[in-house]
Amino acid sequence: MRFSYQRDIIYNSIYGVNTHPTATDVFNMVRPQIENISLGTVYRNLSQLMQEQMIHEVNIQGVSHFDGNMDPHQHLFCKKCKTIFDCNIHNNWNVGNLSDVLDFSIQNIDIILSGLCQK
Numbered sequence: 744m745r746f747s748y749q750r751d752i753i754y755n756s757i758y759g760v761n762t763h764p765t766a767t768d769v770f771n772m773v774r775p776q777i778e779n780i781s782l783g784t785v786y787r788n789l790s791q792l793m794q795e796q797m798i799h800e801v802n803i804q805g806v807s808h809f810d811g812n813m814d815p816h817q818h819l820f821c822k823k824c825k826t827i828f829d830c831n832i833h834n835n836w837n838v839g840n841l842s843d844v845l846d847f848s849i850q851n852i853d854i855i856l857s858g859l860c861q862k
Contacts, residue, residue, distance in 0.1 A: 744795050750788040752776050757798050758811030763818075763827040765808055801827065803855060821860035830856070 744750075756772040757764065764772065770785045789809060792798045799810045803820050810818075812829060819828040832854070 744791060747788070749773075749777055749780060749784060750791060753785060753788045754792055754797060754811070757792075757809050761812070761829060763801055763808035763810050765806060769809065801853070801855070803827065817854040817856065819860070820855055820857040821862070822857055823859055824862055826860060826862075828860070 752773050753769060756769055760772075762768075766782065766785055766789055769789065770780070770782050773780060773785070789798070793800055796813070797811075799813060801808045801810050801818055803818075808827060810829075817830045817832050819830045820826075821828075
């Protein structure tokens with residue numbers, strides 16, 4: 744992927760926060776730096792960043808949120824305040840055994856736990 748000034752700013756805006764912004768949130772975050780950017784441009788760049796595996800999409804209740812933390816982790820979602828938190832749960836998933844038993848090539852595991860946060 745060749746360098747793009749807009750994509751670089753979009754990537755840094757997502758990578759630099761742990762709030763899991765939506766595309767509209769990203770648009771509002773980068774607008775002060777790129778006044779003439781469109782929401783469509785943000786969507787196209789988010790798609791390219793996901794294809795390059797530089798960001799991850801987290802879909803919660805039908806809404807796409809974007810995460811710059813590419814380390815393996817899970818998410819906690821508060822049903823009341825709608826906040827998404829990163830969570831590192833150490834588990835003993837044996838993906839190799841699951842793949843053999845299911846005859847399925849597992850490429851990704853997404854775990855989203857929902858409930859109520861302490862707020």
